Amino acid sequence: MRLKRIKKMIAEAGIISLITGAILLVVPHLIHAVEVEGYGPCYTDQELAKVREWEKTWAGKKIDKTNIDQVTEFLPPSYANDVYKTPEKWSEKESYYFFIVPYQRYIETPGMLEATQKYAATVKTDAEGVITNYADIAGRPFPAPKTAMEHMYNFDFNTRGDTNIKYRIGPVVEKRSRRERCSEQEMIEMYWVHRVDVDPRPTVANNSKAILKSTFLHLFTPPEMLDTMMINTRYIDTKKSDDGYLWYSQFRRIRRMQTTQRQDTIAGTDIVYDDEYGWDNHIPLNTYKLIGRREMLCARHMDVTKSYLRVEGQTVANGITRERTNVLVIEAYNKDTNYVYKKRVFYLDPETYVIYWVEMYDSLGRFWKAFEFWTNPVKEQVTGYEKMYMAGGIFIDFQRLHGGCSKETKVRVGVPEVDRNMFTISYMQKQGYSSH
16 A cells, blocks of 8 residues: 555656645644544645745744744744743843744655655564564655654654764853853764665665664864764664763773663763754654644754854854744653653654654653754765755753754765774774874
């Protein structure tokens, strides 16, 4: 049935659409999942016409504390009320503002669409919805998702160009003292399975350790972290914990990261290791509940080279460009009762399968943090097609009144080849000793 729907879309549009199914009329309030049979692009033609009418008034508008009340329904309450409406909580001088821009449809890369056509009909799941042939497939496993788990697997199979490289600059601001601590780092991420854009596809040969994804991180600031490096190996086996190792430049020592450290904040930020991309770990570690959908203002086409405006000590960047987007609302509950968060709420875009907003609740169920992720299309190095990729974000701890933002530059996606040795301890040691 899935394959038949995809072929029909090819015939009608000349390209595979991401998801099929009927969507009810968009209204500003939440529509419950039981009312929806499936999810297609963010908007049907009729819905999009209504959005375009709304945009005649709002596209190009500067939003700040003087008019934020008119669009609060499209933002998390924490950002609408505690950031933009009352900026004095975060700054003595600056007033925060952003711009509304028109919604732009995103179509996935041909590689992702072809892999979806090839593998979607072969997906096998167990009674709990866990994919049992996880390492053998690629693309979107569920072109017409109906459950929260299926949507989250679609999110999980986004390989972000199969291999990507970025340079991140992320100041963290202590609001009370207006001091900031800046972190600069290069990150390289390589997928060994689920590859859709760059050969070898869908898997890398000679994967004897059954690796899902490898990550290499090189820190340049703060000064005490100069040339500190980290590698992380995620395995296909969901019952196997990640292997993480740190090279501490100051001490010239390798230290293995314990599993529990994934819940620790990173280098003074408000982010734990699982927070990357909104959720960066195995899908079956959580249980999920599909609440429904909601229209949100999301920074889907955020060009940080043009729109990122910030002065030192400012918690939130100004000039962010956000577009009205119809997203999925999914609650995630970690199966580990001792986990750092009791609940996450994901606001997931059904076109890009990017989480643009995420809210976290502490072990007592109290609202704690809210993060925003920005994206911007980047041309893949091999294919030349555009891939929606991270451009930065805002990360705020609302209990401690602590936060910051980051921007990602020198972004490369669909990188044809990287030195796989960089994901080894010996490589970190060699690079570490050579830097002294």
